[in-house]
């Protein structure tokens with residue numbers, strides 16, 4: 286049989302060390318599964334969703350309350366989107382806390398980081414598509430952040446929103462980015478990223494002379510573990526979707542940042558909190574970009590783990606990278622909780 290892309294991702298045997306749950310958490314594979322669920326359920330939603338300000342929120346209500354299995358499909362799409370963000374965040378944590386980003390995997394780490402940004406943008410544009418009162422803060426404050434960029438802010442705002450304030454042009458642009466532009470980029474990067482894992486020699490473990498175990502597993506065993514992860518994730522996702530419906534609110538009547546639910550989507554709550562403390566350009570644009578830059582530079586500026594240390598958590602040689610990531614994660618979580626305070630009350 287001629288080897289195909291799936292054979293490339295699943296060679297006849299791989300070192301057992303590369304496929305340990307407690308090392309990889311299965312997070313990369315679970316992320317791929319969630320991407321597939323998102324594509325399938327997203328295509329189904331496209332049959333009913335209408336991207337105009339007058340009908341968007343109404344069409345979401347029709348999907349949720351009238352279309353057979355519409356609520357299930359929408360809930361699956363919503364929860365797969367949230368889980369994908371959490372799972373790729375965990376995957377990013379594991380890659381840094383195990384030092385797996387070290388040469389020759391530096392480029393693939395950047396591909397992964399680009400994917401992470403694309404997933405945040407996909408979640409954000411999808412959230413805007415609801416076009417109900419719940420999304421107004423994100424729509425108004427989020428797009429105004431673009432305006433705060435010196436010199437090019439106004440032109441960028443025009444390109445993003447298609448006018449002087451969000452309306453029909455903005456909605457169709459967010460829709461096109463969501464279902465086509467961002468999706469296409471994310472699809473290409475996901476395939477490239479998975480392909481690079483193999484090209485870089487599989488999951489990071491010590492080279493053969495330094496390995497403690499010579500055990501290998503077959504591609505069927507690898508596939509069995511992947512299918513197990515998918516079934517468990519699929520069951521969890523189904524349960525979430527049956528028990529907790531995706532948010533829904535009345536349609537927007539007049540666009541204002543202050544009516545309805547006045548908070549950002551959960552993954553931008555940390556930015557919303559920082560905006561309370563000062564300049565929108567500094568805190569809403571520069572600080573998030575700086576965080577991204579720090580993450581991107583980790584493999585290039587900081588000491589990598591030694592070869593023998595690969596394949597396990599918390600190697601000694603890259604402690605600084607671990608500390609940086611843990612501090613960033615703790616601060617982002619703290620700011621999210623602070624922003625949530627008034628919402629919970």
Ligand code: HEM
Pocket residue numbers: 309310311312313314316317320373374376377380385386390393394395396397398399400401404475478479482487488489
């Ligand atoms: C949709 C998002 C992503 C998908 C679908 C994905 C998929 C995968 C898969 C299937 C693997 C191999 C299995 C595993 O390690 O669990 C992998 C490994 C890897 N990923 Fe990702 N990934 C994503 C995001 C990221 C992010 C955010 C980063 C870091 C910035 C990243 C960096 C890496 C690196 C460096 C490896 C090689 C790890 C090693 O050799 O131990 N990926 N990814």
